[in-house]
Amino acid sequence: MSHTIALVDDDRNIIASVSLLLESEGYTVRCYHDGSEALRGLTQDPPDMAILDIKMPRMDGMELLQHLRKTSDLPVIFLTSKDDEVDEVLGLRMGADDYIRKPFSQRLLLERIRTLLRRLEARQADTTTPAALSETALIRGDLVLDPARHHVQWKGQTVDLTVTEFLILQGLAQRPGHVKSRDQLIDIAYGEHIYVDDRTIDSHIKRLRKKLRDTDSDFNAIETLYGLGYRYKDA
Secondary structure (H helix, E strand, O other), X not given: OOOEEEEEOOOHHHHHHHHHHXXXXXXXXXXXXXXXXXXXXXXXXXXXXXXXXXXXXXXXXXXXHHHHOOOOOOOEEXXXXXXXXXXXXXXXXXXXXXXXXXXXXXHHHHHHHHHHXXXXXXXXXXXXXXXXXXXXXXXXXXXXXXXXXXEEEEOOEEOOOOHHHHHHHHHHHOOOOOOEXXXXXXXXXXXXXXXXXXXXHHHHXXXXXXXXXXXXXXXXXXXXXXXXXXXXXXX
């Protein structure tokens, strides 16, 4: 099945390189150079997902996402060149599915796209019931993770996670009781040879805990070992 991806960025070099990459993978790509133009196009003819730059003239990615979320749950990945994580946090709170910092690995971008599209297909097929769990589903007490459908449940309730949050949780839950260092979690979430500041992992863990505690205020399965890293509590 061919998917259509909207690419919104005022940097024509990024537009050219990323659209070429996506087209070589069989995706149909629609390109926009500013948020106002993109809003018209995405509203009139919605794609399957969108990749939005945060910093753009006329209408930035934040404002564009805000407009889109009024009528659509379109999967969205933010591209950001800013060092300040405030924009990333705001973007996730506003409904972005994930974000990638510039400069980024094309392999990483492709993996994020594939994961979000698999999740989209699962939602459309309504395959997120316990009976439809895949053979690769991971069950740890009250936690159920289904990598094939990017689906997470805690005590029977669905928890919506970004791709990065999902990968971190999966990495921790695969070996309960074993400590994962920040460097190991960076490799799990971003792949080797991708530089990410340690604080980024801490921020992801913080948001991951918050989402799970919003579901269950007593959630405490992710433990911090100061100076070492994190681990999933052994039941």
